[in-house]
Amino acid sequence: MSEKCDRRLCGVFAAVLLLLAVLLVLSVCVGAYPLTVADAVTALCEMFLPRDVQAMPTRVFWSLRVPRTATALLSGTVLGLCGAIYQLVFRSPLASPDLTGIASGASFGAALAIVLGVGSSAARMGFAFLGGLLSLVLVLLLVSAAGGERIGTYILSGIVISAVADAGLMILKTLADPERQLAAIDFWTMGSLAAVSAEKAIPLFAVALPAVILLLLFHRPVTMLSLGGDECRAMGLSPNVWRALLLSLATLAVSASVSVTGTIGFVGLTAPHIARLLIRRRGGAYLFLSACLGGVILTAADLAARTVGGGAELPISIFTVAAGVPVLVVLLCAEGRRRQTWS
Amino acid sequence: MELKLNHVSVSYGRRQILRELDLTVRGGEILAVLGENGSGKTTLLRAIAGNVPLREGSVLWDGQDLAACGIRKRASLVATMSQELTAEPGLCGMDRIEMGFFPEKGLFGRLSAAEREEIREMAHAFGIGHLLARDLASMSAGERQMIFLCGAAVRKTPVLLLDEPSSALDFNRTERLFSLLHRLAGEGRVILTVLHDPTLALRHATAILPMRGGQAERIELRDTADERIEQTLRTLYPGLRIHRDPLFCYTETQMMK
Numbered sequence: 001m002s003e004k005c006d007r008r009l010c011g012v013f014a015a016v017l018l019l020l021a022v023l024l025v026l027s028v029c030v031g032a033y034p035l036t037v038a039d040a041v042t043a044l045c046e047m048f049l050p051r052d053v054q055a056m057p058t059r060v061f062w063s064l065r066v067p068r069t070a071t072a073l074l075s076g077t078v079l080g081l082c083g084a085i086y087q088l089v090f091r092s093p094l095a096s097p098d099l100t101g102i103a104s105g106a107s108f109g110a111a112l113a114i115v116l117g118v119g120s121s122a123a124r125m126g127f128a129f130l131g132g133l134l135s136l137v138l139v140l141l142l143v144s145a146a147g148g149e150r151i152g153t154y155i156l157s158g159i160v161i162s163a164v165a166d167a168g169l170m171i172l173k174t175l176a177d178p179e180r181q182l183a184a185i186d187f188w189t190m191g192s193l194a195a196v197s198a199e200k201a202i203p204l205f206a207v208a209l210p211a212v213i214l215l216l217l218f219h220r221p222v223t224m225l226s227l228g229g230d231e232c233r234a235m236g237l238s239p240n241v242w243r244a245l246l247l248s249l250a251t252l253a254v255s256a257s258v259s260v261t262g263t264i265g266f267v268g269l270t271a272p273h274i275a276r277l278l279i280r281r282r283g284g285a286y287l288f289l290s291a292c293l294g295g296v297i298l299t300a301a302d303l304a305a306r307t308v309g310g311g312a313e314l315p316i317s318i319f320t321v322a323a324g325v326p327v328l329v330v331l332l333c334a335e336g337r338r339r340q341t342w343s
Numbered sequence: 344m345e346l347k348l349n350h351v352s353v354s355y356g357r358r359q360i361l362r363e364l365d366l367t368v369r370g371g372e373i374l375a376v377l378g379e380n381g382s383g384k385t386t387l388l389r390a391i392a393g394n395v396p397l398r399e400g401s402v403l404w405d406g407q408d409l410a411a412c413g414i415r416k417r418a419s420l421v422a423t424m425s426q427e428l429t430a431e432p433g434l435c436g437m438d439r440i441e442m443g444f445f446p447e448k449g450l451f452g453r454l455s456a457a458e459r460e461e462i463r464e465m466a467h468a469f470g471i472g473h474l475l476a477r478d479l480a481s482m483s484a485g486e487r488q489m490i491f492l493c494g495a496a497v498r499k500t501p502v503l504l505l506d507e508p509s510s511a512l513d514f515n516r517t518e519r520l521f522s523l524l525h526r527l528a529g530e531g532r533v534i535l536t537v538l539h540d541p542t543l544a545l546r547h548a549t550a551i552l553p554m555r556g557g558q559a560e561r562i563e564l565r566d567t568a569d570e571r572i573e574q575t576l577r578t579l580y581p582g583l584r585i586h587r588d589p590l591f592c593y594t595e596t597q598m599m600k
Contacts, residue, residue: 220450224442227429233394234425236418236446280478282433 009285012278016292020073023299027069030307033060067201068193072302073295075193075257076267078208080294081215082250083268084275084287088226089243090154096268097254101161103265105135106258108165111172111185125200125259132255135161140244190315191262193302204260211253212291215246219284222246226282265317267297270324277331297323344370344405346391346502346533351400353383353390353557360386362557363400368550370501370531373524374561375544377537378554378579384537385426387554388504391535392423404502419446422500426507428487432480436471437462439479439487440494447498462497469493469523484511485520492523496530503527505536509543521547541576541583546590553579 029035035043035057043061046054054062079097086095097103109131113124142157169189176182215222221242224232229239258264271294275286301319308314346368353361360383368374376384389395391402393409402409404420412420422443434442440462441454448454454462466472471489479487488508495503505524509517524547528534538544544551545564552559553575562575569585576583 218450220442220445223434223438224445226431227442230394230423230425231429233414234392234418234421234423235443236415238414276433280433282431283438286433 009279009281013285013289013292016289016296020292020296020299023296023303024069024073027072027299027303028061028065030303031060031065032306032311033057033064035061035065063198067198068196068302069299071196071201071204071260072193072299074205074208074212075261075264076271076295076298077212077291078253078257078294079264079267079298080271080275081212081287081291082254083270083294084272084290085215085222085246085250086268087272088222088282089246091226091228092155093273094269095155097250098162098265098268101135101139101158101165102132102251102254103258103263104162104165104169106132106255107189107263108168108172109134110188110259110262111169111176114181114184114188115172115176125203128259129255131165132251132258135165136248136251136255140247188262191264191317192305192313192315193261194306194313196260200260204256207256208253211249211256215249215253216284216287216291218242218246218249219287222287223282261316263317264298264301264320266320266324267294267301270320270328271297273328274324274331277334344501344531344533346535347403347406348391349401349403351387351390351402352398353386353395354398355386355395359398360557361390364557364559366552366559366561368533368535370533371528372549373528373534373536373547374550374552375536375538375548376552376554376559377539377541377544377576378559382554382579383557384554385506386557387552388423388506388535388537391502392421392504393417394423415446415449419498420500421502421504422491422495422498423504424488424491424495424506424508426510427484428491430480430482430487432478434479435476436466436474436479436482436490437476439490440475440497443491443494443498458497462493465497466493469496470519485513485516488512488520489523492520492527496523496527499530501532503532503534503536505534507537507539509538509540517543541580542590545572545585551576555579 025037025040028040029037033056039057040061042055043058046058047062049058051059083096086097087093106128110124110128112131113127118124118127138161139154139157142160143153146153146157173182173185176185221237224235224237225239225243225246232239232242272290274293275289279285279289297320298316300323301316304319304322305314305316308319348364348366351361351364352359364387376387378384386395390397391409393414397410409417409420444454444458463472463475466475469489469492471486471493474482474486474490479490482490508520512520521543524534524536536548548564550561550563551572552561555578562572564572569587573583573585576585
């Protein structure tokens with residue numbers, strides 16, 4: 001890599017990490033009960049005090065803001081990283097975590113829990129998680145039955161399973177009690193971090209964080225898979241084994257994330273494209289930057305979702321699209337101009 | 344050091360592509376695989392590389408059965424250059440060469456400073472030093488081939504398989520490619536290359552392997568009379584003639600024009 005590329009890479013990472021740090025501080029401080037930076041520092045110092053002697057700002061900090069901010073950061077990281085992995089492994093710029101039907105499967109699972117009257121949020125999470133995993137298993141079975149490792153087979157299988165899950169969701173909506181259950185299903189499918197608590201965030205971290213670390217460590221096979229099956233084999237990497245392993249890990253992380261936050265669109269598609277246009281490189285740096293940008297987009301969107309509507313929480317997907325699309329359009333136009341200049 | 348194929352047969356479904364093929368190629372030799380489209384040339388390379396299962400027979404390197412080797416061990420012995428090397432944006436020449444070291448370095452190993460220096464020196468010797476920092480997507484097919492060969496040269500892969508390496512190259516690049524192949528063969532490597540141009544095969548190869556219906560018999564170019572070579576090649580290219588000074592092949596139809 002040339003020195004110019006090195007400098008560019010360092011500059012981009014510094015800017016993104018600084019932006020992320022600012023957003024994290026804002027996310028912790030801004031809300032219906034505003035906290036100052038001094039409150040946050042005090043809360044950090046009072047971390048190990050018994051809850052009943054903690055001041056109100058400390059309780060708000062630890063019971064509401066930290067779980068919510070950490071969940072936004074990790075879920076965004078998962079969506080951004082897994083989006084990049086899907087795009088490289090499927091060798092398609094259109095690929096995203098929705099592609100393999102995981103988001104639809106998880107939505108179906110959560111809606112089923114609501115219709116069955118499952119009250120506990122942990123049980124709903126479990127249903128959503130199982131729905132996402134079931135989708136992946138069905139996609140892999142379909143790919144295996146189609147007898148191929150072709151990328152198109154994966155994408156087509158994902159579309160099929162996604163359509164089946166969406167149809168199931170529609171059936172559940174017609175069966176749901178319109179007074180209570182239908183609204184709950186709609187709210188869940190729109191995605192929100194309003195109901196996040198430490199109890200919900202801990203299982204998410206237990207599942208998604210190790211998966212994210214492993215996926216970042218496996219950046220070499222991810223990049224090699226982007227060259228296609230034959231070149232992978234020629235370089236000594238088994239494409240079938242690694243594709244299945246990486247997709248399973250990514251699905252595990254996405255299912256865990258979707259089971260807590262609901263369906264959040266566009267982050268998995270946008271973050272990798274912005275990362276690619278910013279550094280124009282593949283490999284570990286690209287995956288890490290996609291993950292960071294996913295965290296930036298979701299943290300910013302969550303911040304907007306709870307502040308723009310006054311007292312009301314707005315669906316987070318409105319802001320993930322609002323944050324991602326303009327940046328992506330500007331970068332794509334800049335990329336187009338750059339190509340024209342070259343040619 | 345030799346690559347040996349014993350009674351190798353390969354089928355795609357019911358269609359048999361290679362039929363009990365026997366072949367030996369020794370270190371330092373360039374074997375040109377010739378034949379019509381669909382005669383089994385690419386399948387032969389894929390069988391040696393382990394990309395298709397053998398219905399029967401075995402592929403041995405220095406007496407060692409390649410089918411019994413793991414995929415990484417096999418990749419450290421056999422480097423395969425496909426017809427169209429992927430031109431993914433975001434990877435520079437050095438990245439591509441570094442990825443080729445996967446059999447030796449595994450998931451987490453990194454190239455040492457000495458290995459990087461060796462790559463730079465080899466790239467300069469190949470005349471492609473400037474390509475190491477260039478994006479693969481902005482390179483021509485020929486430049487990507489040079490990057491691949493440079494990587495294989497540094498890794499000292501003993502067997503090189505090339506599928507129609509000159510198909511996208513102009514005259515100068517074709518000449519440069521073959522001068523590199525001679526250099527690599529001179530270091531004791533086995534080189535098998537699929538070619539469509541019999542003139543290139545006669546100019547550069549040690550032996551030819553004319554394939555027809557999944558079968559073939561190796562013909563030495565140095566010890567075989569032109570008439571015999573001509574006769575064999577006519578089974579693939581009807582009406583072909585060999586002209587030795589300067590060497591080129593032509594067909595009777597071309598002659599009439």
